Amino acid sequence: MNYLLPERLDRLAREYVLGTLTGRARRRFERLLHQAPVAMLAVHTWQERFSVLAAGVPAMQPRDAVWSGLEQRLFVPAAAAAPRGAGGPLQWLWDLLSGRALAGALAGMFLCVLVLRMQPGLLGLEAQSEAALPASYVGLLTDAAGKPAVLASSRRHGHELTIKLLQPLAIPAGKVAQLWALPKDGSAPFPVAVVPEKGPARLKLADSSEKLLSNVNRLAVSLEAAPARPGDKPSGEFVLSGHCVKLW
Amino acid sequence: MSAAADLPHLLSRTALRDRAAFEQLYRATCAHLLGVAFRILNNRDRAEEVLQEAFMNVWHSASGYNAGMATPMTWLINIVRNKAIDALRSGKTERASTVALDDEGMDVADEGGREPQQLLAESLLKVNIDKCMSALNASQRQALALAYYRGMVHTDIAEALNAPLGTAKAWVRRGLDKLKDCLLAAGVTP
Numbered sequence: 001m002n003y004l005l006p007e008r009l010d011r012l013a014r015e016y017v018l019g020t021l022t023g024r025a026r027r028r029f030e031r032l033l034h035q036a037p038v039a040m041l042a043v044h045t046w047q048e049r050f051s052v053l054a055a056g057v058p059a060m061q062p063r064d065a066v067w068s069g070l071e072q073r074l075f076v077p078a079a080a081a082a083p084r085g086a087g088g089p090l091q092w093l094w095d096l097l098s099g100r101a102l103a104g105a106l107a108g109m110f111l112c113v114l115v116l117r118m119q120p121g122l123l124g125l126e127a128q129s130e131a132a133l134p135a136s137y138v139g140l141l142t143d144a145a146g147k148p149a150v151l152a153s154s155r156r157h158g159h160e161l162t163i164k165l166l167q168p169l170a171i172p173a174g175k176v177a178q179l180w181a182l183p184k185d186g187s188a189p190f191p192v193a194v195v196p197e198k199g200p201a202r203l204k205l206a207d208s209s210e211k212l213l214s215n216v217n218r219l220a221v222s223l224e225a226a227p228a229r230p231g232d233k234p235s236g237e238f239v240l241s242g243h244c245v246k247l248w
Numbered sequence: 249m250s251a252a253a254d255l256p257h258l259l260s261r262t263a264l265r266d267r268a269a270f271e272q273l274y275r276a277t278c279a280h281l282l283g284v285a286f287r288i289l290n291n292r293d294r295a296e297e298v299l300q301e302a303f304m305n306v307w308h309s310a311s312g313y314n315a316g317m318a319t320p321m322t323w324l325i326n327i328v329r330n331k332a333i334d335a336l337r338s339g340k341t342e343r344a345s346t347v348a349l350d351d352e353g354m355d356v357a358d359e360g361g362r363e364p365q366q367l368l369a370e371s372l373l374k375v376n377i378d379k380c381m382s383a384l385n386a387s388q389r390q391a392l393a394l395a396y397y398r399g400m401v402h403t404d405i406a407e408a409l410n411a412p413l414g415t416a417k418a419w420v421r422r423g424l425d426k427l428k429d430c431l432l433a434a435g436v437t438p
Contacts, residue, residue, distance in 0.1 A: 015420075019399055020395050049431055051319070052375050052437065055371045055374045056368070056370030056371030057397070059282075060282045060283045060286050062278050062282045067274060075267065143338060144331055235309075237309065237331070238304070
């Protein structure tokens, strides 16, 4: 079928932007978008048309926590990311009891369970050679809905990143899931490796994880037409993202 | 959105890692964008999460914005809307098996789909194509409004409007045809 016939293209583009083009048809059209600038143009034209429909949507002021969380995630180094509240000597107790702290603790416990399942040596008595040590850097990436999707871990001086998929990755044909490291200082993300469709996998790193990840506090995955090279930037949105922490 | 904000300038400064410009961009657009996400997700907490994720993307991919292709607001709306729709669809299976207690109080009363239709009417009025679009019947307008404002797919629309799937698809198609014609006739968009 020739998707580039103007009328057909226009219909596909508008249903794509609207969101009613789903499943395989959507993935086929996304492939086409990368190959045919005329398809991209049709999409942009419809995005512009639909933006007219957004004009009547009543504004809704986000709570302050959205911006402060954004600043925290983008600009505050992990080590300095726990400001003490000014609420008096028992503030820490309130912090501890708040839903957010509790959710964080639960997420942490979940992370630990996963790490222990992957790296039983953490509790064992393996020889203390670097190879036998547990992962030092661990990243847990979640999807847009906050569901854990990818667990990445690496030994401090290792040159390999172990990837475990916690849910299947929907990678459109002709695309790769590129893993990026996001430095704490907000500088540009740099490519780390390509996440395979099926896990687990051990991916080769360009340098030791200590050198690559010591100043990184987040990892993210975008869908790219080809594996990114050093200096490349993500071409689109991140489909997965999450914290990257140093365990020891 | 603040009328005074020079969004193209703020976006180009954001691409150069200017944090102050990024904050101004956020302040100028966040309320409108949260409105868009909220209509789709019907839950303030989830809409705010989507807004935050969207601005994470904006910071990291502002350099990918092409001023020749879209206005900044169109580009931003598209990021937010896509994220909201993804969150809506991936959350559906979760919600089918669990009910979050705090969801209940936050929901906008769904008045049988009337609300999206009002949004559509107000939006069309703003660009002065409401008369032109009145050529659509109520079902056609409602199908278009549910797809755009609620992120519904054809099967959802068919269910919501109690119509066969083919009919729902035809209503959306007709709505889109008319929207394009009316915008062209009014010279609003190409």
